[in-house]
Amino acid sequence: MIRVLLADDHPVVRTGYRRLLEQAHDIVVVHEAADADGAFAALVAHAPEVLVTDLAMPGGGLELIRRARAHDPALRILVFSMHESEAMVQRALEAGATGYLSKASEPGQLVDAVHALHAGRRYLGEGLERALRGRDPLGESARLASLSEREREVFRLLAQGCSPAECASELGLSAKTVSNHQTVIKEKLGVATSAALAHLAIRHGLVSV
Known part of the structure; x- marks a missing residue:
C-alpha cells in the first residue's frame, strides 16, 4: 500500500481526495492536515511515502515542502493547487516538490500522479508539461x-x-x-x-x- 498524507485547509476537499485515492485500492491515506504545522507533525508521526499538499494554506505550502524535504529526503511530494503559472510550478520544484498537478485536472490524474511519484518519477499535469516542455525549470x-x-x-x-x-x-x-x-x-x-x-x-x- 502507498501511504499518503493529505494537506489542504478545506475539509470537504480533503474528503474528496481521500475517497478518490482510496478507490485505487493500493493507496491508503494515513492522515489529513489543515495547515503546514499540522502536516509536518503528521509527517513525523505517520511516515507517509507521498505528501499531497496545496500551496495556499495556513503556514504556507512552500514552507511545508521545504521542511518536509529536509526531514525526509526520500519523501515524494505532489503539489495539488489552483495556481498553474510557470513561476509557481518552478518555485514548488525548487522547494523540493516532485510533482505538480492543477486542481482543474481530471480526477484520475491525481491517482496517476501518486503512482508515478511512488515509482520514482516526476509528474507534471498535462497542461503544465506542455508549458514547461523544452526547458528545464532550473537548468x-x-x-x-x-x-x-x-x-x-x-x-x-x-x-x-x-x-x-x-x-x-x-x-x-x-x-x-x-x-x-x-x-x-x-x-x-x-x-x-x-x-x-x-x-x-x-x-x-x-x-x-
Whole structure:
C-alpha cells in the first residue's frame, strides 16, 4: 500500500481526495492536515511515502515542502493547487516538490500522479508539461548548485562509478543515508539512471573520462 498524507485547509476537499485515492485500492491515506504545522507533525508521526499538499494554506505550502524535504529526503511530494503559472510550478520544484498537478485536472490524474511519484518519477499535469516542455525549470548548472556539500560528495563518487555501499564506506555514512542522498540527488538533477548522472558530471567537468 502507498501511504499518503493529505494537506489542504478545506475539509470537504480533503474528503474528496481521500475517497478518490482510496478507490485505487493500493493507496491508503494515513492522515489529513489543515495547515503546514499540522502536516509536518503528521509527517513525523505517520511516515507517509507521498505528501499531497496545496500551496495556499495556513503556514504556507512552500514552507511545508521545504521542511518536509529536509526531514525526509526520500519523501515524494505532489503539489495539488489552483495556481498553474510557470513561476509557481518552478518555485514548488525548487522547494523540493516532485510533482505538480492543477486542481482543474481530471480526477484520475491525481491517482496517476501518486503512482508515478511512488515509482520514482516526476509528474507534471498535462497542461503544465506542455508549458514547461523544452526547458528545464532550473537548468543543469543551477540544479548542480542546489546540491548540498554532502550531496556533491556523494554525487561525485556515484558519477565515478562507486556503488552506494562504496560511497558509504568512503564517507563514513550508513548505506541508508547514502541511499537517501542518491534519491534526492537524482531528483534535484532531473536524472533517472546512474548513467545519466555520470554523463551530467562529465559534461560539467566534475569527473574525468
